[in-house]
Amino acid sequence: LTGVRRIGVDDVAALARGCAILGTGGGGEIYTGSLVTLEALRVHGPVQVVELSELDPEGLLLPLGMIGAPTVGVEKLPSGDEGVRLRDHLEVITGRRAIAVMSSEIGGSNGLLPVAWAAQMGLPLVDADSMGRAFPEVHQVSQHVAGRTPDLIALVDAIGSVVTLRAADGSWAERISRAVTVAFGGTAAMADYVMSVGEAHGVVIEGSVSRALEIGRAIGGAAGDPVAALIDVVAGVRLIDGKVVDVERRTTGGFARGSVLVEGSGADTGRLLRLEIQNENLVAIEDGVIRASVPDLISVVDTTTADAIATELVRYGQRVTVVAFGCDPIWLTPRGLETAGPRAFGYDFDYTPLEVLHAQA
């Protein structure tokens, strides 16, 4: 993986494709995020991409993204100045200067909007994120796995309200942030686990932006079989080729929840794979057997183009391939699994690695 050094207008399509794959259905659909990012890069020029080690350790790092149900986000668009308002407020509160932006989650539009906000603010983007994918809950971030307390979270709505929060622990951070997000109307822009650059060393997941771009370019540049290219670049497992035959979706408690049923076709005829969703695809189950689960990534992609389909845009009749691939190793630590393994989402089973589940493949 060679690190990207800047993101310009020409990189947005590939970045968006890669972020959609890493979003595992969540993080927000990439269409609007791409338009916002293209516009920001056209107006303000390319965004410099840096590594943490290049930055002043005393400076403030802004880990940014949208929080809320993607089913709401697809209708309730950001106002565009969320990044600036979060920065201005956080600089006053902390008395530190913000020197870089980071995506809190590299998945979906949350891998794109921070690029737009960085462009607007004239700040570099750090080649890192806090998840290496997308997760639905506020404390499902590498900072929490590293034992950091949520000392500073900030949320803004689209009309001028700002909330800052210090929570007793990660689960209170999730509970309070979610309540504020619902009060804001279902989505909010958030700076999650705000910290200095120095505090972020060894805590965030580095290389995430480069990885998203690499995945996006592999898919976009594939001559014959984009899905094969995707599976190759992520070292993934093809769970099924088929057709979406049922979608159940509800927006509740500030999340998009539901399930998707994929009926196999071709070599997979006769099979039925069910995906369970909380903003992201959490679990893939076939005949009562777990085929893949969080914290590993499960992406539903268009069988022809390998473009990932966001959970809020999955619909009956789509020809899809479901691909699973391994998560960042931090999620396989005891605290990582406690934070974002199957039991963290209420499932009564332990995580089993993909290579064990698919040893025969």
Add this chain to the structure above:
Amino acid sequence: LTGVRRIGVDDVAALARGCAILGTGGGGEIYTGSLVTLEALRVHGPVQVVELSELDPEGLLLPLGMIGAPTVGVEKLPSGDEGVRLRDHLEVITGRRAIAVMSSEIGGSNGLLPVAWAAQMGLPLVDADSMGRAFPEVHQVSQHVAGRTPDLIALVDAIGSVVTLRAADGSWAERISRAVTVAFGGTAAMADYVMSVGEAHGVVIEGSVSRALEIGRAIGGAAGDPVAALIDVVAGVRLIDGKVVDVERRTTGGFARGSVLVEGSGADTGRLLRLEIQNENLVAIEDGVIRASVPDLISVVDTTTADAIATELVRYGQRVTVVAFGCDPIWLTPRGLETAGPRAFGYDFDYTPLEVLHAQA
């Protein structure tokens, strides 16, 4: 009205009585608040009571109180250090020193707990509040009537979480604060419409602490008929003498809502008065006719002692007198009525002054 200059252990009973009357059923029952305040005054000594004009205009004023459903507050007690934690957080955020405490609402335990917190912090208490009574919603304060925006609200729970909030307007302040309060478990300690002493001049309601003490002393010192003494000191109207024959109560959306039915006795035999409640007694209705309504004050008191009964403690069989009396004049301005008149609570009628409703009395 002569201004009180300090509050010591010996003043708590009278202050509590007066605050309960001004609470119109809300602001939290006074039993726990009295114990907390007595303990704080015993440990830290009396609290100095000051007028705004005696304070440095540049200093930070802390308008403090509890928010949430009194039905929750009666079971979920404050931890005791809420005032200190709010002060510490607000001093960091504003860069100003807190120099005085004020009750956000003089009603119920919210007129007492700020005395305890002031004692703990060694700060004076301002002889003022933001309501002259108790109201259920965050923006039903004199600051909102004066056109101030909710630039700084802070909420703390009992276990270490802190939320600060700048809301787009008063109704968003209420909406977001209520969501946070519910996420906190149903109650929170709050600094509402935080401002400098200078900004508070002409905006808050002065003399509230003295008034509560005057009312409490009038009731407590009455030889023969405490209810008559109460009606005299507040220039009130006796709506009914009778017995509580029905109580409907539910805790929903962060509020205690319900109604109380009082059946007349003695000279009032045959009459039925219904009180409608949202934390506070909002409206008194008899045979479809409004007998009193917000923003005027409606207090349910024990017929023998004139002690006010909090809405969460009203129960079947209590012998009560319902007394109504006039609110602070700011609530009768167009913006005051818009903020806390009957229509602000969803009623489809306009405010009529008590002296018009009871012209024949």
